[in-house]
Amino acid sequence: MSKRIWECVQLEIKRRKKYLEEHGTNAYSHRPGSNPFASKIICGDCNKVFARKGWRSSTGVDRKVWQCSERYKVKGVMGCANRHEEEETLIKAYLMAWNALVENREDFMEQWT
Ligand SMILES: [Zn+2]
Incomplete structure (x- = not known):
């Protein structure tokens, strides 16, 4: 492995460590194949991860919803007051962002071909 790649890997390890500390979680991802949003949805109110x-x-x-992990951290006591989000909404938002990225990439590629 080249020195440059090794340095990039060190930076990424540092970045992920900081991410875990900042957002109060212990894993950067959790079964990403079946649960791609785990550790990736950050609360706009308190900066911790949604679960x-x-x-x-x-x-x-059955409904799948995502809620701030701080909301009921102490049983019976409401911590963070941010509201929950439907998983369906997260999927739609993700697809919109993904499509915007792909479209921009096509614009970008056209400039160079
Ligand atoms: Zn929160």
């Missing part, structure tokens, strides 16, 4: 919860409505329908 996935399964909610069952009165009609028996």
